Amino acid sequence: MQYMLLIYGDEKQWQTFSESQQGAIFGEYMQFTQGIVKSGHFKAGDPLEDTAAATTVRVRNGKTLTTDGPFAETKEQLGGYYIVEAPNLDEALKIAVRIPSARWGSIEVRPIAKVPA
Amino acid sequence: METARGHVERLFHEQAGGIQATLIRLLGDLDLAGEVMQEAFVAALSLWDERGVPDNPRNWLITTARNRAIDRLRQRRRFLAPEASASVLADLDDADAEIERQLGEPIADDQLRLIFTCCHSALSVEAQIALTLHTLCGLTSEQIARAFLIPLPTLAQRLVRAKKKIRDARVPYRVPPPELLPERLDSALAVIYLVFNEGYLSADGEGPIRAELCSEAIRLARLVACLLPTETEPRALLALMLLHDARKTTRVSRSGELVLLADQDRTRWDRRQIEEALAIVEEVLKRGGARPFALQAAIAALHAQASRPQDTDWRQIAALYSVLIRLHPSPVIELNRAAAISMVDGPEAALPLIDSLAARGELANYHLLHATRADCLRRAGRTDAARAAYRQALECEVSDAERRFLERRLAELTLS
Numbered sequence: 001m002q003y004m005l006l007i008y009g010d011e012k013q014w015q016t017f018s019e020s021q022q023g024a025i026f027g028e029y030m031q032f033t034q035g036i037v038k039s040g041h042f043k044a045g046d047p048l049e050d051t052a053a054a055t056t057v058r059v060r061n062g063k064t065l066t067t068d069g070p071f072a073e074t075k076e077q078l079g080g081y082y083i084v085e086a087p088n089l090d091e092a093l094k095i096a097v098r099i100p101s102a103r104w105g106s107i108e109v110r111p112i113a114k115v116p117a
Numbered sequence: 118m119e120t121a122r123g124h125v126e127r128l129f130h131e132q133a134g135g136i137q138a139t140l141i142r143l144l145g146d147l148d149l150a151g152e153v154m155q156e157a158f159v160a161a162l163s164l165w166d167e168r169g170v171p172d173n174p175r176n177w178l179i180t181t182a183r184n185r186a187i188d189r190l191r192q193r194r195r196f197l198a199p200e201a202s203a204s205v206l207a208d209l210d211d212a213d214a215e216i217e218r219q220l221g222e223p224i225a226d227d228q229l230r231l232i233f234t235c236c237h238s239a240l241s242v243e244a245q246i247a248l249t250l251h252t253l254c255g256l257t258s259e260q261i262a263r264a265f266l267i268p269l270p271t272l273a274q275r276l277v278r279a280k281k282k283i284r285d286a287r288v289p290y291r292v293p294p295p296e297l298l299p300e301r302l303d304s305a306l307a308v309i310y311l312v313f314n315e316g317y318l319s320a321d322g323e324g325p326i327r328a329e330l331c332s333e334a335i336r337l338a339r340l341v342a343c344l345l346p347t348e349t350e351p352r353a354l355l356a357l358m359l360l361h362d363a364r365k366t367t368r369v370s371r372s373g374e375l376v377l378l379a380d381q382d383r384t385r386w387d388r389r390q391i392e393e394a395l396a397i398v399e400e401v402l403k404r405g406g407a408r409p410f411a412l413q414a415a416i417a418a419l420h421a422q423a424s425r426p427q428d429t430d431w432r433q434i435a436a437l438y439s440v441l442i443r444l445h446p447s448p449v450i451e452l453n454r455a456a457a458i459s460m461v462d463g464p465e466a467a468l469p470l471i472d473s474l475a476a477r478g479e480l481a482n483y484h485l486l487h488a489t490r491a492d493c494l495r496r497a498g499r500t501d502a503a504r505a506a507y508r509q510a511l512e513c514e515v516s517d518a519e520r521r522f523l524e525r526r527l528a529e530l531t532l533s
Contacts, residue, residue, distance in 0.1 A: 001287050088289035089239055090297060111286045 002043060002112040003092040004083050008076040009105025011050050028100040036084060041095055045082035076105060083112065121165040128174055129158055134255050136178055138227035141234075142290055143179075144186050147252060147280045153189070157182035228253060229344045230291050232337065236305035237288045244279035245308045246315075251276055254333040256326075264315065264326045292345075302345070306354050306410065309337050313358050317365065318516070331362055349405025352397050353414045359394035360417035363387035374521035379426040391421045412441045431460035448479045456489050464493035484513035488523060495530060504530050 316330025459467030
């Protein structure tokens with residue numbers, strides 16, 4: 001079973017971290033990722049650029065509407081994700097709580113739906 | 118001799134919960150397990166009458182239900198072809214020997230696993246309670262909705278959503294591994310205690326269902342305590358509920374008014390139940406030390422041990438509340454501690470504590486804050502302020518029994 005771990009956090013808070021703090025967190029992420037690659041849980045994962053770089057599109061009546069910014073203005077923004085293989089929710093949650101951002105942001109754990117072939 | 122029908126009915130009454138728990142483990146699907154179990158019992162009604170009761174009725178029911186489930190999954194695969202049911206089916210087909218082995222496992226273990234599934238913190242607390250009552254206690258949706266005074270469709274939807282989440286997010290069906298056990302156990306015990314309190318504290322609603330909530334909570338705590346013998350908190354919770362339950366017939370008067378602990382007829386407390394609980398409390402405190410349920414049980418034990426209200430060891434109770442606050446900070450426990458202090462050092466000593474709690478605002482709508490304050494003011498002879506506080510308590514949400522009690526206190530003050 002695969003789960004997507006969506007990493008939410010306040011982008012502004014990230015900017016308040018000093019350079020050495022950011023470096024330390026980066027190192028933690030490297031270590032965490034290597035850990036779940038080694039244990040075989042890792043399927044995919046990436047950080048995302050800030051929502052300032054986001055563009056949202058919608059098609060209505062055949063017309064494309066393009067707007068600057070994320071889909072919704074929220075206090076915490078999607079900042080990255082992992083896709084992991086885990087036998088059940090407990091195991092997925094155990095991985096999620098080890099993501100460094102869990103300590104100041106939030107990790108949403110979503111099962112990936114199986115689409116019949 | 119017992120008729121086949123009588124036998125089926127007795128089995129349903131005694132074992133349906135356990136059989137369903139086993140089926141949920143075998144099938145991994147709460148809805149399917151419930152449906153095929155019903156079918157198996159219906160089949161038993163006609164077949165056992167014709168052919169006699171089988172040697173091992175429980176295994177017959179489980180095997181029959183399981184075969185029905187396989188038929189259904191086959192049909193589903195034919196028409197809908199979802200991969201999920203195919204994999205369940207493959208598991209079921211391959212694992213006959215495994216299932217035979219598992220059938221020998223005690224049913225209680227399956228119920229313990231199911232408790233941890235139903236009380237998983239990935240579900241909302243409301244859903245945990247509803248699911249526990251539905252799948253472990255066999256209460257119908259109608260009964261649960263009535264007990265919690267919520268509309269039936271709301272409750273039904275809550276159950277459907279919770280079952281869907283268990284299936285889709287694959288909430289595991291097992292006793293949590295050691296690293297997760299403390300957290301999961303706390304959450305399961307909290308749900309059991311909520312079920313109990315729902316039955317115990319509210320005198321509104323239907324009597325029989327409320328009594329059933331209490332006895333089911335006690336049964337579940339017994340089950341957990343028995344199957345996790347190295348853990349002390351399940352036993353502590355069991356003792357706590359036994360102690361409260363021992364007083365249940367004395368806490369509301371015949372006219373439906375709340376009776377305070379000090380005014381309850383202690384000769385009507387269930388001594389046998391209290392003795393059982395006191396032995397558990399002693400053992401738990403020795404083995405497990407200061408854990409939240411152990412402390413609460415110790416406090417309830419001190420009340421139960423006093424043969425007259427004036428014999429209550431309030432100093433010890435206040436001290437236990439202090440430890441509890443350190444372990445588990447909560448304004449409600451602070452209020453209880455203030456009430457205990459009012460019994461040790463007098464109402465004037467407790468009032469500043471209650472006032473500072475009130476100033477924090479967390480308990481502004483909690484009737485017991487105002488009622489406790491009113492009681493201290495009354496005992497301190499500050500009648501006007503006491504009256505105002507009783508009125509504030511009555512403005513909060515209170516049960517009918519509590520309302521009657523508060524109104525009488527207010528009337529007494531107005532007359533004097």
